[in-house]
Amino acid sequence: MHPDERIDQLYGQTVKIIQSDEVFSFSLDAVLLADFTRISRRSKAVDLCAGNGAVALFLSQKTSGPINLVEIQSRLADMAARSVQLNHLEDRLHVYPIDLKDAPQTLKKDAYDVVTCNPPYFADQPHSQKNPNPYLAIARHELKTDLNTVLATTSALLKTNGRASFVYRPDRFLEMCQKMVANRLIPKRIRFVYPFQNKDANMFLIEAIKDGKPGGLHLEAPLVVYDAPNQYTPEVQRLIYGD
Secondary structure, X not given: OOOOOEEEOOOOOOOOXXXXXXXXXXXXXXXXXXXHOOOOOOOOEEEEOOOOOHHHHHHOOOXXXXXXXXXOOHHHHHHHHHHHHHOOOXXXXXXXXXXXXXXXXXXXXXXXXXXXEOOOOEOOOOOOOOOOOHHHHXXXXXXXXXXXXXXXXXXXXXXXXXXXXXXXXXXXXXXXXXXHHHOOEEEEEEEXXXXXXXXXXXXXXXXXXXXXXXXXXXXXXXXXXXXXXXEEOHHHHHHHHOO
């Protein structure tokens, strides 16, 4: 453990995750993505932009299959690897500190049942304000990758009919759908996430199938995070605190 690090655990999960406010801590979007992702007990999976490993660690409770974590930032990849060891999952979870565009060559093309990703949300505009923390800037802005590269890599990793799940920002919803189709990923499930009942959506979850048949898109019921300030809705309470 580094001096700035701590170990966190969701009440509703058995996994423990090494976190650091100075480097990186997972947020609700990781919890929602892991819950939204459909994965079978023997699926082979890859988590891109893995950060400190939260999504993959949560998914490890839903499958007994192997999960590969890909994270370009060496400090975050090291945190993820130590969290894997902390949870005694070294036999199933493996961390690769590489650029995600190299994942199909380093891992294997057309080989995975499930790919997940919580990609950087913000395009790298020349005059856009970046987080002064370089770890967070890379995690949130397209400084090391971009949406099309994420989707092309996802498509290369997946088997035909494999599933991909993402969490993203609504202002890039159309871009996400268009670039998915261009990369042979056909959207099949979408769920918008709202901070409060009377507010605009601030996230969406989307699942696509590689080379899936056109049509058959399912728009799921909205997910509302808060009933009142600092008061989670029952569904989100279940995800964080368990039943």
